[in-house]
Amino acid sequence: MKKILLPLCLLVACSAFAASWGPTGHRITAEIAQRHLTDKAQKAIRDLAGPYPLAKLSTWADEIRSDPAWDFVKPWHYISVDEDETLDAVLKRDHKDGQIANVVEAIQFFYALLKGDAANTRIFEAMMAEHKVEPLMGSTRATALALLIHFVGDIHQPLHVGRTYDLGGNKIAVLWFGEKSNLHEVWDESMIEQQKLSYTEFVQFIDHPAEQDVRTWQSDGVEAWAQESIGHRKALYATAYQKTDFTSGLPTLSYEYPFKNLPVVKDRLLKGGVRLAALLNQAFG
Ligand SMILES: [Zn+2]
Numbered sequence: 001m002k003k004i005l006l007p008l009c010l011l012v013a014c015s016a017f018a019a020s021w022g023p024t025g026h027r028i029t030a031e032i033a034q035r036h037l038t039d040k041a042q043k044a045i046r047d048l049a050g051p052y053p054l055a056k057l058s059t060w061a062d063e064i065r066s067d068p069a070w071d072f073v074k075p076w077h078y079i080s081v082d083e084d085e086t087l088d089a090v091l092k093r094d095h096k097d098g099q100i101a102n103v104v105e106a107i108q109f110f111y112a113l114l115k116g117d118a119a120n121t122r123i124f125e126a127m128m129a130e131h132k133v134e135p136l137m138g139s140t141r142a143t144a145l146a147l148l149i150h151f152v153g154d155i156h157q158p159l160h161v162g163r164t165y166d167l168g169g170n171k172i173a174v175l176w177f178g179e180k181s182n183l184h185e186v187w188d189e190s191m192i193e194q195q196k197l198s199y200t201e202f203v204q205f206i207d208h209p210a211e212q213d214v215r216t217w218q219s220d221g222v223e224a225w226a227q228e229s230i231g232h233r234k235a236l237y238a239t240a241y242q243k244t245d246f247t248s249g250l251p252t253l254s255y256e257y258p259f260k261n262l263p264v265v266k267d268r269l270l271k272g273g274v275r276l277a278a279l280l281n282q283a284f285g
């Protein structure tokens, strides 16, 4: 009986499409950004979005996934770049004036909007009106802020700059400590949750970048961040295939996988936070 049921269960696991860094990952990136804001940006953001931590705003882009009216935002969480493609070519291919094709364009679009770009403000307000959705707190700028915070997190998750044919690892079924999961989910949430730290504790553990690193990371452009994510993919796929479960035939990930890959997760969360701070300091400074 078990032998017949197993493939069916795997099929179900394969079809679940995971969203983005889980809530903890997004809150970590946002909290790091908060700690690197200038006083001026801190105050301007408080005036715009109220006395809430950026961590609270960081998960709104996933909360609205429950409302189909907001479905037009879904492609903004990621960009797919296959092995035989370059990021540059994909960006050129997908670009359409007045639209947002992917996470790279979304970050550039909402950053410009927050800096005061009138055309982007009009375009985004027209999109929300067309899809009959209400902006967060009734404010276009607060909505743009929440989305920017979220997408800077997403682009640093290596599998949000994933391959088309496995949906950024969503189609790669794995066993995570014996439980059915997929590679995307492991990167969005499982390795982070396994630390059993609150987002603020996690930030205290990792938010200690060298001054020189902060300057270097903040001088890179959005396309460089995406390119770094692509650079991490080879190793994260390779380590996933090192062991196979005899019964299910699935890659089996246990202690060794997070031991090897958690340093990358921490690096991506830290870089995302430090870079988000720079964008917000420039937009609100
Ligand atoms: Zn996302």
Ligand SMILES: [Zn+2]
Pocket: 018, 019, 020, 021, 157, 160, 184, 188
């Ligand atoms: Zn995800």
